[in-house]
Amino acid sequence: MPVPAVALRGITRRFGPVLANDDVSLELAPGEIHALVGENGAGKTTLMRVLYGMIQPDAGTIEVDGRPARIQHPADAMRLGLGMVHQHFMLVDPLTVAENVTLGYEPRRPLGGFDRARAELEVNAIANSYHLPVEPRARVDTLPVGAQQRVEILKALRRGARVLILDEPTAVLTPQEVDELFGVLRALRDQGATIVLITHKLAEVKALAHRVTVMRAGRVVGGGTVESLSVERIAELMVGHPVASTLTRGDRAPGEPALEARDLWVRDERGLDAVRGVSFAVRAGEIVGVAGVEGNGQRELVECLAGLRPAARGEVRIGGRRPPRSGARAHLEAGLAHIPSDRLKQGLVPEMTLAENLVLGLHHERALGPGPFLAPGRLEARARRLLAEFDVRPAEPGARASQLSGGNQQKLIAARELSRGARAVIAAHPTRGVDLGAVAFLHARLLAERDAGRAVLLLSSELSEILALSDRILVLFEGRIAHQTTPRETDERALGLSMTGRSAAGAA
Amino acid sequence: MSASSAAAPARAGGRAPSRAALLRSLSPLVALAISLAIGALFILAIGENPLEVYALMLRESLGTGYGIGQTLFKATPLVFTGLAVALGFRAGLFNIGAEGQLYLGGLAAGLAGLTLTAWPAPLALPLAIAAAAAAGALWGAIPGVLKARFGSHEVINTIMLNFVAFALASYLGRPHFEPATVRTAELGGAVRLARLEALLPSLHGSPANLSLALALAVAVGAGVLLFRTRLGFELRAVGLNASAAACGGVAVGRSQALALAISGAIAGLGGVNYVLGYKHYFELGFSAGAGFLGIAVALIGRNHPLGVVAAALFFGALSYGGLVINQRVPKELVEVLQGIVILLAISAQQVLERIARRMA
């Protein structure tokens, strides 16, 4: 084997109590596309942030082109020919493409002036030579996501990156954009670049990579050439045990509609129509899954159903009726439960106690205290019961939510939302980034809710989750329901295809 | 967001966080200690003995009945403004407008007092006090509504409204001023708050008055509101995580507007101490920075009503102590110390926070 382009040896990094990287070693051969896979929280991003100098390891060494390298800052990484495309783009929104690409290494005019014309010429030149079309004068916040990603890649290329790290680059792309990106990456590889692709989508690994390294819980647990590993084997390494679905569901005819959208139109922050005429009904005793590439209106749809965002047109019905007032409280009181997609930002108040978090949204209940008062004893008693029922650890009502692991935080939210006696439950990404024990628990709970006669609307970016839990599936594309199906009639591949919006007629 | 948030259920034992919490709660004391040390350097620089000066301050402000009375008097408005700022902080809002709210509260109490002088005291006094609260509430509600309606930041708006309050008070007050002065006529006995010396003769001669009792009652009320009521629960949830509160059905904008109105009402009540309890007239400029100092009080009191009362007493003692030592050290030293305490309080909090995080 030739001298590795990059070698990481024995990298260890701790975040407080969490061992994010535990003695991790990884070698990248020059000119290969290397996939780094693992579940959320497996430590992939941490490892790459160490390589790029954004965080310092507690132990371990890095070699670049066979020479030991001290990378204490992204500037060091760039000097060594490393470039990174972050999952959340590192772009300065109000600046132009040319300004973003040249920032930190700008063409100058006398007296320290910024040479805008030359910056634009340079960006054009690189963009053309790598076939990455962009408009240098456009403000980046006016560009679509795919174009923003091209700007990120250009930034790295302009700094002379020979090793390119891409963190979950396809998460926010449409399938067409994914195809374009893969074309670009193959072309870069052919020109000699080494590419690290961080992902948890195994189809992408198979389509693009030469070799794969699998991480789990902070460690490398396996790897090899892509040909030598089946998708099933990689998945098994990722989750740590054979992947098998053991979910059971009662045979139950759905009842009355409990959550309905009728010709619903919803605008996003910029005032653009994000949801465009969506109608559906989730009936008591069924789980309806919503699939779609991120950014096709899911967030706005959920927020509107939950009363957090007004409908521009159309209406939401809960329990067969329009909520009497607008706003989240009216929706909750009308019989809705909402497990939001981002547990730390929307689901929890991390600095409040578990007992307090368990009454957020139920704090108007008469049973919790007399008149305007909340009785601490009643909060605590309620917390003890729910923490035990939902197996949240530690089961201390006085502990702060921020002290819990991701899985326990998610169980805490589920405990609150599923205990409010709602007719309909919206579960948005209920298992994102949580450990497998919690995933199994939450899946079983959602099915139990269905069997108990609740209507469940499930949104997830994991198609396997949608397929395993749903009775019916809606595919959201560009704010519309592009396709409706059931798990029996479809599979991950067909579903993924229909998420592109072009196969609704062809599939099924 | 890195792997730190997800992954690894492994958690250090329950002890580490509590030790970290202890460290965090120490930051006000650390800040006070360092501030006094820096003050000692100033005292040394002008050729005095810091120990003697501090001892004198302590003796005079807390060692005699009169001194204690003066300290309590100085502390009273700070309890109000400290609570006002703390309540805002709890709801995630920075109320820099306590100064203007207190000032207009004093004006309202003064003007109401002039009107109500002939009324029976059991009616006039509560009405004059209510006027102070109402004026403060109005002045707090303006930035609150602007924030809820237009999303404009309360910090700048409360600063601007302080200046508007100063101008407004002089405009509204002028027709009622005594000739060639910037103060109103003296209020009648019906709207005067009794001096504490009537109950505690040992405080004889000090201006401490029943406003202190009102302040302590408000402190208890603020504690109950924040930690025992549904409304307080909503305010704290909004302050700690507004989007989560919104998901829990809390109307965030309305809560914030309400929080600023309550905060303003509390600050407005602070005007009572001077106008109804001490001078018995409204005078331009009487607030003298009590609203700004409330920020320091809230910081050192860690936004808890008990802490606020304690911190207000400390700053009250410092204010009066500064006057006592003026013969030897300029009383401005106290102002310098107040500024330094603020800077050190926020710095110590950050530094200790970082150490605590590393320990956890």
Place this chain on the structure above:
Amino acid sequence: MELLLFLAASLRISVPYALSAVGAAFSERGGVVNIALEGIMLHGALAYTLVAFWTGDPWLGLGAAVLAGVLTSGLHALVTVGIKADQITSGLGINLLAAGLTRFVLIQVFHSSSNSPRVVGLPEWSLFGLARLPAIGPTLGAPLVLIAIALTLAAQWVVFRSVFGLRLRSTGERPEAAASLGLSVPLYRTLGVLLSGALAGLAGAWLASEQHSFTDGMTGGRGYIAIAAMIVGKWSPLGAAAACLLFGAAEALQIGLQGSGFPSEPLQTLPYLVTMLALAGFIGRAVPPRAVGVPYDPERS
């Protein structure tokens, strides 16, 4: 003629506002709110007075004022950028500190808690015979008026046309992006704060030079108005200076109306009300730099 005199008065009054407001634009474009301008200006004024008093040289006084401004803003940078504590609170603390410290020094040096003895002011410049123009001449002959105009134009260029400005704006908009490109966020933020300190120090020197003395609390809230002007001017140096001219004109009008029986308060409150309207979006949308006021802590991102 009347109009020219009025314009000259407005210009003169707006100088300290404009210097501080242009400085505030540097600080905020880099991501740091600088409410400490009031205290910085006060320190600048005192430093000018002390040095002019001791040396008799107004230019040395000017230098001292700039130095005092840089040092005071350095304290703000230390607390907000170095220690990453809350920017607003730090600014308020510095203002309180400066109010006490200047009076403390006044008492120690001049044995008065209210004002210093008379000191020399900055001499007149007569560039291109500007100072001999009718009505407006004396104002255009004042060095700091010309310096303020030049600095405003220069600042506009630096913020929007220079490499430094590009980097500064990136740390105020998206510090993690700047850091990922190898730029030091603390460095640029600190430089932005120090520049604002230097300019506010100059503003203080102008106040003391105009008045030929230092008086307690002589800045009278100008630092806060400067912040307001910068907001109304939408975080651009030129816009900030233009807002200062408007506020200066309001103040000049208010002085002109003194004794006319017309109450001064409505004009006095104009800057504050205009600022509140601007913040609420009634005078075009004022969009602050996205990361302004947020300490940058790579450990937490």
